[in-house]
Amino acid sequence: MYFCRSNFIIMSQRIKIKALLESEQTDIQVLVKGWVRTFRNNQFIALNDGSTNGNLQVVVDFENTDPALLKRITTGAAISASGTLVASLGKGQKVELKASAIEVLGDCDPETYPIQPKKHSLEFLRENAHLRFRTNTFGAIFRVRNSLAFAIHQFFQERGFVYLHTPIITASDAEGAGETFHVTNFDLANPPKDDTGAVDFKEDFFGRPTNLTVSGQLEGELGAMALSDIYTFGPTFRAENSNTTRHLAEFWMIEPEMAFYDLNDNMDLAEALLKYVIKYALEKNVEDIEFLTQRLLDEEKQKPQQDRSEMTLIEKLQFCLNNDFERLTYTEAIDILKESTPNKKKKFQYPVEGWGTDLQSEHERYLVEKHFKKPVILTDYPKQIKAFYMRQNETDMNGNETVRAMDILFPGIGEIVGGSQREERLDKLEQRMDEMGIPKEELWWYLDTRRFGACPHAGFGLGFERLVLFVTGMGNIRDVIPFPRFPKNAEF
RNA sequence: UCCUGAGUAGCUCAGCCGGUUAGAGCAUCUGACUGUUAAUCAGAGGGUCGCUGGUUCGAGCCCAGCCUCAGGAGCCA
Numbered sequence: 001m002y003f004c005r006s007n008f009i010i011m012s013q014r015i016k017i018k019a020l021l022e023s024e025q026t027d028i029q030v031l032v033k034g035w036v037r038t039f040r041n042n043q044f045i046a047l048n049d050g051s052t053n054g055n056l057q058v059v060v061d062f063e064n065t066d067p068a069l070l071k072r073i074t075t076g077a078a079i080s081a082s083g084t085l086v087a088s089l090g091k092g093q094k095v096e097l098k099a100s101a102i103e104v105l106g107d108c109d110p111e112t113y114p115i116q117p118k119k120h121s122l123e124f125l126r127e128n129a130h131l132r133f134r135t136n137t138f139g140a141i142f143r144v145r146n147s148l149a150f151a152i153h154q155f156f157q158e159r160g161f162v163y164l165h166t167p168i169i170t171a172s173d174a175e176g177a178g179e180t181f182h183v184t185n186f187d188l189a190n191p192p193k194d195d196t197g198a199v200d201f202k203e204d205f206f207g208r209p210t211n212l213t214v215s216g217q218l219e220g221e222l223g224a225m226a227l228s229d230i231y232t233f234g235p236t237f238r239a240e241n242s243n244t245t246r247h248l249a250e251f252w253m254i255e256p257e258m259a260f261y262d263l264n265d266n267m268d269l270a271e272a273l274l275k276y277v278i279k280y281a282l283e284k285n286v287e288d289i290e291f292l293t294q295r296l297l298d299e300e301k302q303k304p305q306q307d308r309s310e311m312t313l314i315e316k317l318q319f320c321l322n323n324d325f326e327r328l329t330y331t332e333a334i335d336i337l338k339e340s341t342p343n344k345k346k347k348f349q350y351p352v353e354g355w356g357t358d359l360q361s362e363h364e365r366y367l368v369e370k371h372f373k374k375p376v377i378l379t380d381y382p383k384q385i386k387a388f389y390m391r392q393n394e395t396d397m398n399g400n401e402t403v404r405a406m407d408i409l410f411p412g413i414g415e416i417v418g419g420s421q422r423e424e425r426l427d428k429l430e431q432r433m434d435e436m437g438i439p440k441e442e443l444w445w446y447l448d449t450r451r452f453g454a455c456p457h458a459g460f461g462l463g464f465e466r467l468v469l470f471v472t473g474m475g476n477i478r479d480v481i482p483f484p485r486f487p488k489n490a491e492f
Numbered sequence: 493u494c495c496u497g498a499g500u501a502g503c504u505c506a507g508c509c510g511g512u513u514a515g516a517g518c519a520u521c522u523g524a525c526u527g528u529u530a531a532u533c534a535g536a537g538g539g540u541c542g543c544u545g546g547u548u549c550g551a552g553c554c555c556a557g558c559c560u561c562a563g564g565a566g567c568c569a
Contacts, residue, residue, distance in 0.1 A: 041528045062526080075519095092529045116503065116519045118530075123561065124503065178568070215569090240567060241493055253569065349565085361565080418569065463569030476562090477569095488560075 018051035031082040038117045039073045053287045057096040075117045076108030140288035145468045151280035156231045164223040164230040166216030179239035180211035212237035217255050218446050224257035225449045231256040241487050245476040250485035257459035263404045263421040266458035270417050271325050278317050281471050296473040313473040325375040358385045368409045381405045388432045390420040413470050419460020426450040
């Protein structure tokens with residue numbers, strides 16, 4: 001960080017390895033600190049400090065170094081090294097540090113340290129999630145995740161959106177977005193009961209049943225009805241017993257809500273956001289994405305030819321930037337699927353027959369990966385399979401009832417964004433809530449926005465981990481969040 | 493939750509039809525070498541075969557239940 005143009009370095013200041021590796025200067029005195037990746041030949045330390053995927057080679061003058069100190073330079077040990085940055089005498093790196101002093105800051109017993117200088121499976125590293133940051137793969141993933149998070153804020157801030165913090169604890173379970181985690185202060189072995197023998201939540205902390213939020217959308221809409229454009233970016237919780245590579249019990253979601261937006265504006269914004277943040281990561285995390293691209297190539301070498309992707313990770317990301325997402329209605333998608341080869345040859349597990357049922361993931365995958373071969377935005381889904389707050393379309397000439405919904409489908413991920421134009425007409429909204437059995441009394445505050453100065457508006461939810469999954473090319477969502485929460489697992 | 497597969501050394505795995513002392517590679521340790529890049533070479537240590545029960549003269553292997561993991565499905569973001 002203290003890299004001055006004048007070749008002058010403050011020796012007492014530690015320099016991050018990323019800055020050193022990018023440096024054009026040599027023959028300067030520097031101080032570095034980091035963790036040993038490998039120690040080869042009693043001479044060469046591959047040192048990493050997390051600032052970049054690359055290691056700095058620290059060369060030790062082993063003949064003039066205390067053997068007891070050399071023994072303590074083990075994989076995983078934290079060390080401090082100072083010396084001269086010189087052009088490397090060996091191949092494989094431009095510069096290296098000729099060490100004049102080395103201090104072991106934290107020893108690391110190689111007999112018991114789980115991370116060995118060898119390849120580890122992702123499953124093993126998941127069980128050692130507290131240490132997996134120290135691997136190349138997870139270093140790259142979490143630096144990319146960081147960039148994406150920053151880019152999301154930057155995108156919205158540049159457009160005048162207000163970052164709104166919606167509550168984590170809520171009393172409404174009305175949205176029906178999934179099973180909730182209960183929040184209570186009760187002694188679960190002995191909760192207070194009322195006259196009928198039911199648990200008496202009047203005695204609980206909030207005086208009513210509460211749960212962790214499944215979505216900040218409804219509260220987000222309240223903000224949009226005054227601030228015009230808001231976004232949330234926070235954790236959400238679903239107690240679904242989902243055991244897949246695409247679901248977590250705790251995940252982060254970005255939920256913008258925009259007043260005076262219709263569905264087209266909504267789609268434009270979502271597409272622009274995705275392209276913006278992918279572009280940002282591609283530019284900001286060049287080495288990380290190159291590393292992850294190579295990692296994916298190596299992984300795919302183990303698969304049979306037909307299961308390998310046609311594009312590398314970088315190519316996929318660039319392809320995403322350079323092409324408009326395909327936009328079509330649910331009804332058009334059903335027509336395509338009905339006429340598709342796999343449907344005619346009965347290759348689908350769930351044959352596509354009529355209008356009105358939800359698409360299975362095999363159908364979404366066909367549209368995205370085989371038919372269009374690019375991200376797809378599906379709109380105007382049947383009203384019966386979508387949430388109560390979505391704006392109802394006029395019944396079409398075939399008598400089909402649809403809502404102004406949109407889902408963005410990504411290759412390998414499936415649904416990454418789900419959104420809609422919201423129903424701003426009070427009578428329509430109330431009627432739909434009645435039909436779906438949603439308690440209007442509980443959502444009186446939500447309905448107030450339709451009573452007082454209602455206006456057309458829209459919004460969407462973007463699953464952050466699914467985005468990270470796509471940009472890193474990883475296959476399991478549990479590998480793109482630092483400490484995954486899923487059924488039967490809350491370690492760390 | 494359902495379907496399929498898996499659980500054997502620190503890690504990744506092999507282990508035949510149920511039969512003597514359970515193997516390999518990597519990692520670790522010891523020694524050699526000393527401009528290495530997954531260093532190399534020689535040697536050594538390392539096991540409650542997921543758990544519980546059952547069948548059998550005998551179980552890593554067969555059976556039942558449970559636990560955990562992976563992949564797929566559903567729910568979804």
